[in-house]
Amino acid sequence: MSGAVDKIEVAGFRHFFQSESGPVQATSIIDLRIQAGEFVTLVGPSGCGKTTLLKAIAGFIKPSEGRIFCNGRPVTGPGRDRGVVFQELAILPWRTVRRNIGHGLDIAGTKPAERDRIVARLIDLVGLRGFEDRYPHELSGGMRQRVAVARTWAADPDVILMDEPFAAVDAMTRLTLQEELARLCATTNKTVFFITHGVEEAVFLGDRVLVMTRRPGRIKAEIAVPRRTPGGRDWESFTADPEMQAICEQVLRLVREERGATLVAGDGASVVPAA
Numbered sequence: 001m002s003g004a005v006d007k008i009e010v011a012g013f014r015h016f017f018q019s020e021s022g023p024v025q026a027t028s029i030i031d032l033r034i035q036a037g038e039f040v041t042l043v044g045p046s047g048c049g050k051t052t053l054l055k056a057i058a059g060f061i062k063p064s065e066g067r068i069f070c071n072g073r074p075v076t077g078p079g080r081d082r083g084v085v086f087q088e089l090a091i092l093p094w095r096t097v098r099r100n101i102g103h104g105l106d107i108a109g110t111k112p113a114e115r116d117r118i119v120a121r122l123i124d125l126v127g128l129r130g131f132e133d134r135y136p137h138e139l140s141g142g143m144r145q146r147v148a149v150a151r152t153w154a155a156d157p158d159v160i161l162m163d164e165p166f167a168a169v170d171a172m173t174r175l176t177l178q179e180e181l182a183r184l185c186a187t188t189n190k191t192v193f194f195i196t197h198g199v200e201e202a203v204f205l206g207d208r209v210l211v212m213t214r215r216p217g218r219i220k221a222e223i224a225v226p227r228r229t230p231g232g233r234d235w236e237s238f239t240a241d242p243e244m245q246a247i248c249e250q251v252l253r254l255v256r257e258e259r260g261a262t263l264v265a266g267d268g269a270s271v272v273p274a275a
Contacts (some may be wrong), residue, residue, distance in 0.1 A: 001084070002159065005115055006033045006034065006035055006036075006069075006072075007034055007035060007036050007070065007071060007158055007159050008032070008033065008034040008057060008068070008070055008159055008191070008247045009032070009033050009034075009068070009069040009072075009119070009192055010030055010032040010033075010056075010057065010066065010068050011030060011031055011067050011068070011069070012029055012031065012054070012065060012066035012067065013027065013029065013030040013031070013032075013053065013056065013063050013065065013067075014027055014028060014029045014030070014063070014064055014065040014066055014216075015027050015049065015052050015056065015061070015063055015064045015065070016064045024027075025215070025216040026049045026052045026215065026216060026217070027048075027049035027052060027053060027066075027215075027216050027218065028194055028213075028216040028218035029066070029218065030049075030053060030066075030217075030218060031219075032053075032210070032219065034159070034191060034193055035191070036191055037189045037190070038192075038207050038208065039185055039191075039192045039194065039205060039206055039207045039208075040192070040193050040194070040206060040207065040208050040209075040210060041194045041195075041196060041201070041202035041203075041205055041208070041209050041210070042054075042195050042196070042202075042210045042212060043192070043196055043197065043198070043199060043202040043209065043210070043211055043212070043251065044189070044211060044212030044213065044214075044217060044255065044258060045212075045213075045214050045255070045256060045258045046197070046216075047214075047215050048212045048213060048214050048215050048216075048217035049212065049215060049216065049217035050162035050195045050212060051163055051167065051195060051215075052161075053217075054084075054161050054163050054193065054195055056068055056075075057070075057075065057082065057159075057160050057161060057193065058078060058081060058082055058084050059076065059077040059078040059082065060077050060078060066173055069158060070082060070158065071158060080108075080155065080157060081157055081159065082157050082158070082159050082160075082161055083152040083153070083155055083159070083160050083161065084156035084160075084161045084162075084163070085148055085152050085160065085161070085162045085163070085165045086151055086163050086164075086165065087163060087164045087165060087167050087168055089178055090148060091136055091147050091148050091151065092136075093135065093136050093137065093143060094135075095136075096132065096133045096134060096135055097132050097134055097135075097139070097143075097147055098119055098123070098132040098133060099124070099131070100120055100147050100151055101119045101123065101147060101150045101151045101154050102115050102116075102119045102151075102154060103117070103151060104151060105118060105119070105154055105155065106156055110153070113255050114222065118154055118156075119150075119154060121133060122150040122153055122154055123150065123181070125150070125153075125180075125184050125187060125188075126146040126149060126150045126180055126184065126238065127146065127180055127262055128143065128146055128147070128155075130153055131143065136267075140171075140173070141168065141169045141170075141173070142169045142173035142174075142176065142177055145166065145168075145169060145177060146166060146177065146180070148165070149165065149181065149184070149202040150159060153184065153188065153190070158191060159190075159191045159192070159193065160190050160191065160192045160193070161192075161193050162192060162193070162195065162197055163195045163221070164195055164197065165177075165194075166178065166201070167196075167197070174201075175235055177232055178201060178204055178205060178235075179233065179235065181205065181234040182204070182205060182234075185205075191245035194206070199248055199251050199252045199255060200248055202251060203223075203225055203240040203244060203247050203248045203251060204233055204235070204244075205233070206225050207224070207225055207257075208222060208223070208225065209222070209223045209225060209247075209251055210222055210266070211223070211251060211254040211255060211258075212258075213258050214258045218227075220254065220258075221254050223247060223250060223251060225244075225245035226243070227241070229242070229245065235241045
């Protein structure tokens with residue numbers, strides 16, 4: 001991606017949390033660039049600072065050291081140029097699917113006709129046609145997460161930040177959501193920074209996979225994923241592709257060095273190395 005525009009730049013980032021016994025170092029120094037239209041995934045052991053980094057990019061926390069830029073402008077707090085999808089659902093229970101997805105557009109004062117056009121397109125893209133007037137309690141967990149993703153996309157931020165958004169759903173639903181997200185990204189060409197514990201999820205979705213060390217976390221490796229099909233990715237071709245599986249094994253080895261005896265691979269299954 002030589003010559004591409006940097007959407008996100010993290011320069012000399014390091015963060016400490018305060019505790020009763022004194023400061024706790026969450027991350028070591030991190031430098032990172034994410035280019036326009038790039039899907040970057042981040043994988044690493046629990047507690048290594050992945051979510052801390054994402055929250056700093058989102059503007060929810062102020063870095064102890066270093067600076068973060070979005071579109072060349074310093075990040076000093078949350079902004080409409082960055083949309084966030086967390087593992088915990090943040091959709092409004094009193095709004096239908098249609099009105100949840102259009103919530104940010106209503107706040108922004110988008111004209112009704114334009115809002116309806118955007119919402120209808122996203123409903124199609126995330127596979128919710130026929131459920132437009134359902135309320136969250138009438139939907140499955142996977143459907144509710146699709147609503148959360150579509151609502152973030154509807155606001156048209158420059159960068160989408162996703163913190164393990166599919167971790168709470170069952171394995172089969174997770175595979176479907178991953179395919180739909182890949183298709184959505186291929187269609188909209190959004191810039192995405194995606195945190196996960198799943199090695200296969202990281203490789204399946206990412207154009208580039210970053211691996212973090214244990215706390216205090218730093219980025220120890222960066223692996224390019226060369227294949228991006230025009231219509232997104234699907235699990236059948238991914239699992240049958242020797243190059244993709246070799247990359248998964250490479251990332252797994254890197255993560256395994258940090259996690260010790262037990263780690264998470266693929267869709268969340270526990271893998272315990274032989275003694």
